[in-house]
Amino acid sequence: MWAWTLWMLPLLCRFGLADLPAKPENISCVFYYTKNFTCTWSPEKEANSISYTVRRTLCYVRENDTCNSTSKAGSSCSFYSSLTPPDIYIIQVEAKNAYGIIKSDITYWDLTTITKIEPPKISSVKPVLGLKQMVQIKWTQPVLAPKSSTLNYTLRFRAVNSTHWMEVNFTRSGKNEEEAYNLTGLQAFTEYVVALQCVVHKSRFWSGWSQEKMGVTVEEAPHGLDLWRVLRSDKVDGKRPVQLLLKKAKGAPVLEKVLGYKIQYFPENNSNLTETMNTTNQQPELYLGNQTYWVHVSSYNSLGESPEATLRIPAIDEKLFHCIEAMRTCLTQDQLVVEWQSSALEVDTWMVEWVPDLDSKPLAISWESVSHARNWTIQQDELEPFWCYNISVYPMLQNRVGEPYSIQAYVKEGVPSEGPETKVENIGVRTVTITWKEIPKRHRNGFINNYTIFYQAEDGKEFSKTVNSSILQYDLESLTRKTSYTVQVMASTSAGGINGTGINFKTLSISVFEIFLVTSLVGGGLLILIILTVVYGIKKPNKLKHLCWPDVPNPAESSIATWCGDDFKGKLNLKEFDDSVNREDGILKPCYSPNDFIDKLVVNFENFLEVVSAENPGKGCENILGGEKNEYVASPNRPYCPTVSTEIPPRGPQCLSSGMLEGTCPETRERLLPPTQGCGPDHLCEEGAPNPYLKNSVTTREFLVSEKLPEQIHREV
Numbered sequence: 032m033w034a035w036t037l038w039m040l041p042l043l044c045r046f047g048l049a050d051l052p053a054k055p056e057n058i059s060c061v062f063y064y065t066k067n068f069t070c071t072w073s074p075e076k077e078a079n080s081i082s083y084t085v086r087r088t089l090c091y092v093r094e095n096d097t098c099n100s101t102s103k104a105g106s107s108c109s110f111y112s113s114l115t116p117p118d119i120y121i122i123q124v125e126a127k128n129a130y131g132i133i134k135s136d137i138t139y140w141d142l143t144t145i146t147k148i149e150p151p152k153i154s155s156v157k158p159v160l161g162l163k164q165m166v167q168i169k170w171t172q173p174v175l176a177p178k179s180s181t182l183n184y185t186l187r188f189r190a191v192n193s194t195h196w197m198e199v200n201f202t203r204s205g206k207n208e209e210e211a212y213n214l215t216g217l218q219a220f221t222e223y224v225v226a227l228q229c230v231v232h233k234s235r236f237w238s239g240w241s242q243e244k245m246g247v248t249v250e251e252a253p254h255g256l257d258l259w260r261v262l263r264s265d266k267v268d269g270k271r272p273v274q275l276l277l278k279k280a281k282g283a284p285v286l287e288k289v290l291g292y293k294i295q296y297f298p299e300n301n302s303n304l305t306e307t308m309n310t311t312n313q314q315p316e317l318y319l320g321n322q323t324y325w326v327h328v329s330s331y332n333s334l335g336e337s338p339e340a341t342l343r344i345p346a347i348d349e350k351l352f353h354c355i356e357a358m359r360t361c362l363t364q365d366q367l368v369v370e371w372q373s374s375a376l377e378v379d380t381w382m383v384e385w386v387p388d389l390d391s392k393p394l395a396i397s398w399e400s401v402s403h404a405r406n407w408t409i410q411q412d413e414l415e416p417f418w419c420y421n422i423s424v425y426p427m428l429q430n431r432v433g434e435p436y437s438i439q440a441y442v443k444e445g446v447p448s449e450g451p452e453t454k455v456e457n458i459g460v461r462t463v464t465i466t467w468k469e470i471p472k473r474h475r476n477g478f479i480n481n482y483t484i485f486y487q488a489e490d491g492k493e494f495s496k497t498v499n500s501s502i503l504q505y506d507l508e509s510l511t512r513k514t515s516y517t518v519q520v521m522a523s524t525s526a527g528g529i530n531g532t533g534i535n536f537k538t539l540s541i542s543v544f545e546i547f548l549v550t551s552l553v554g555g556g557l558l559i560l561i562i563l564t565v566v567y568g569i570k571k572p573n574k575l576k577h578l579c580w581p582d583v584p585n586p587a588e589s590s591i592a593t594w595c596g597d598d599f600k601g602k603l604n605l606k607e608f609d610d611s612v613n614r615e616d617g618i619l620k621p622c623y624s625p626n627d628f629i630d631k632l633v634v635n636f637e638n639f640l641e642v643v644s645a646e647n648p649g650k651g652c653e654n655i656l657g658g659e660k661n662e663y664v665a666s667p668n669r670p671y672c673p674t675v676s677t678e679i680p681p682r683g684p685q686c687l688s689s690g691m692l693e694g695t696c697p698e699t700r701e702r703l704l705p706p707t708q709g710c711g712p713d714h715l716c717e718e719g720a721p722n723p724y725l726k727n728s729v730t731t732r733e734f735l736v737s738e739k740l741p742e743q744i745h746r747e748v
Contacts, residue, residue: 052081052126055106055135060122061236062145065175068110070098072124072135081128083108088121090139116142116177147236149173151184151227154209156246165215166246168225172208173238180205181232186212191222191245202232220250220287250287252335255280258328258342259382259398270318273344277313277328280340281400289330299323299343314395321347343430354378354426355436367414367442370406371424378433382425383407387418388439390472416443417476444477444524450531451482451520460512460542466504467520467531477524485530486518513540 053074060070070085081102087110088095098108119142124135151170158166168186176182186199203210217223224245230237259276266272277292296317297305302325308315317326324344330337345351354375361368369383381401387394401407407424414420420440426433451467465484479500486507487493498505510516519533568575 050128050130052128052131052133054133055083055124055126058122058124058135058138060120060138060140060145061147062114062116062140062142064146064148064177064231066111068112068114068120069107070109070122070124071107073106081126084125084127085110086123086125088123090119090121114142116146118142143231143233144235146177146180146231146234148176148182148229148231148238150238150241151210151229153225153227153241153244156223156225156244158247158249159213160249163219163249163251164217165213166217166223166225166248167211167213168227168244168246169209169211170227170241172203172205172210173229176205176229177231178205182229183232184212184227184229185237186214186225186227187240188214188223188225190218191224217248219248222247250332250334253287253289253330253332253337254283255338256292256328256330256340257281257400258326258340259384260326260342260344261396262344267318270320271347273317273319273324275315275317275326275328275342276396276398277315277330277340287332287334290332292328292330293336294326294328296324296326296344299325319344323349341430343432345432351432351434352426352428353434355424355434358424358436358438360422360438360440362411362442365411366408367411367440368406368408369422369424369438369440371436373405373426375426375428378426378428379403380427381405381407382427382432384423384425384435385409385420387415388421388472389418411442414442417441417445419472419475419478439478441477444526446527447476447479447522447524447529448474450529451522453518453520453531453534455518455534455536458536458539460539460545461508461510463507463510463516463536463538464504465507465518465520469503470522475522475524477526479522479524481523483521483523483528484518485521486516489515489517510538512538514538 055072057073058070059072060068062068068087072083083100083102083106085098085100085108086095087098096110096112098110100106100108120140122138122140126133126135151173153168153170155169156166172182181202182205183202184200186201187196188199189196199212199214201212214223214225222245224243226243227241228238257278257280261274261276263272263274275294291309291311292313292315294308294310294315294317295305296308296319297303298320299322308317317324323346326342326344327339328342329339352375354373356372356374358369358371361370371381379402381404382398383401384396384398386396399407418441420442421437422440423435423437425435447470449470451470453465453467455463456466457464465486467482470479481500482498482502484496484498484505484507485493486495488511496505496507507518515535515537517533517535519530521528521530564575
């Protein structure tokens with residue numbers, strides 16, 4: 032039992048002590064001169080409500096006073112009674128809550144070491160007339176600073192365009208209300224920012240910084256210039272334009288305000304032709320001839336001129352020397368480094384030129400001179416990300432400028448802003464040509480490493496082909512006939528790629544070659560047939576002529592007019608016409624004749640009519656031997672008579688005549704013109720099918736009866 036009680040007693044004591052407030056520690060006191068005496072401690076905040084009492088006791092007279100505070104107000108307390116240094120005070124802090132009181136350790140504070148005063152107030156920062164690289168700072172001493180105390184000052188300053196502060200320390204007695212300090216070692220014509228703070232001698236608490244004030248140092252005569260040029264290829268009024276580029280010499284401080292530039296230029300072989308031009312433009316243009324020129328440029332202000340910068344402009348036909356063999360770029364953490372190799376050891380000065388490569392109008396050229404090195408660096412934040420820069424390095428040997436070497440570089444690459452514009456050409460059965468345009472430079476955001484062509488058949492698998500950046504078209508092969516495809520092209524940089532707009536196309540069902548092949552085969556076959564026909568016609572012209580142009584009998588050459596007598600009957604060898612011919616229908620029954628019947632039947636129609644008219648004057652019409660149809664010619668001196676059918680008797684002997692039918696034998700006339708019918712023979716029929724070539728003969732023609740008198744007709748015949 033007693034053992035258990037002894038074991039629990041420390042725990043009960045610990046729980047009882049845990050309810051007491053925390054002991055105040057880290058006590059610090061500051062004497063704000065003529066304002067208050069303030070002390071602070073820790074902990075700054077308590078969970079429970081605690082009241083604090085700060086007891087202050089003067090060491091020498093043992094006078095004391097107190098200051099009360101609570102945990103809600105914070106862990107600090109101020110005494111507002113007047114104090115005078117160099118008194119020493121004893122400080123002790125008590126913390127009290129419902130469970131008890133806790134006191135801090137006793138601390139001692141010398142007012143001299145804890146005095147803090149207000150910052151000084153700067154009245155002006157001005158240069159001193161006749162003194163360069165210096166400004167004078169004037170300020171007013173703090174109102175509540177001890178009059179007899181020595182004050183220590185810290186002056187900090189920096190150039191306006193700089194973030195680096197520099198400090199200067201000095202001491203003043205504190206007897207004067209206004210103080211001054213000459214700040215030297217500055218750059219001419221430079222604006223500076225200054226600020227002051229002070230502390231009472233032996234005190235460890237500095238005042239705050241005063242409000243900043245700015246001032247400018249006196250300017251000097253201009254320093255040197257860097258000079259460069261841009262040679263134009265076009266001419267104006269027969270002269271070549273040359274643009275000069277002027278800027279402050281590298282490393283030279285801006286110590287002056289430049290009022291203008293003085294430019295003198297003349298031909299290399301004649302300095303008497305010197306021309307002078309004054310300008311305020313840092314990129315003036317000169318119009319020079321084709322020969323070599325020298326250009327001298329200096330800047331000036333109210334205090335004087337800068338040293339001259341000299342540049343040689345080569346003749347238009349001058350051959351530039353070449354010495355740079357290779358160049359490369361690399362990126363470090365925050366810099367772009369350009370390195371080059373040269374075969375000319377004597378060349379030790381170079382001019383580096385860089386300009387953004389954009390589709391728009393070229394921007395201003397930047398340039399810098401490099402000496403005793405074969406590399407050049409620039410901070411990445413001085414260049415735009417995702418912009419392509421053309422960097423050129425010119426070797427310079429004395430006054431001569433060599434042939435440049437150029438390279439392109441990005442300080443940061445990204446994914447292109449847009450994809451390539453794609454087209455489809457030469458669509459075939461199984462092939463197609465995909466073409467695309469380069470992405471505009473302002474949208475590339477990096478070097479294009481390759482292009483990838485994605486193509487996919489409708490409801491099919493997607494395929495891809497990758498080509499390098501120099502190729503802007505590709506032929507897709509092994510496609511399916513008469514199939515719809517979707518294709519798009521992706522452009523890729525080191526940071527990623529982006530697809531262009533997809534386009535659709537459909538392969539052909541038959542190719543132009545196949546159409547040409549079929550046409551060629553058909554046309555070739557026809558050509559061969561024509562050639563064979565021509566060869567056959569050349570070898571056997573009569574047969575070909577007979578096939579294409581058969582002979583048609585010429586009625587004018589007929590020999591029937593010379594037939595006579597029984598020979599005429601024998602040659603005709605015709606059968607008697609059938610007496611049972613249906614005279615009402617006027618139909619001629621078929622009869623048969625020898626093969627040469629038609630040729631012998633055709634006569635000189637005019638002579639035949641005259642003979643027939645003489646022998647049978649009472650008949651009004653004649654029946655002419657015909658083929659498929661009977662045609663009639665009415666005699667002008669006979670009345671019309673109806674058509675009858677006749678049968679031609681068998682052929683008899685023939686007698687010759689002088690060509691006129693007046694000598695025709697009577698038997699023949701009787702057979703041709705039977706007296707019982709009253710008119711001449713109207714129809715002759717031959718055995719078998721009618722001859723188609725008689726369609727052009729006189730027997731198949733329709734003759735119009737002339738209105739002339741019989742005497743006129745007989746006379747004309």
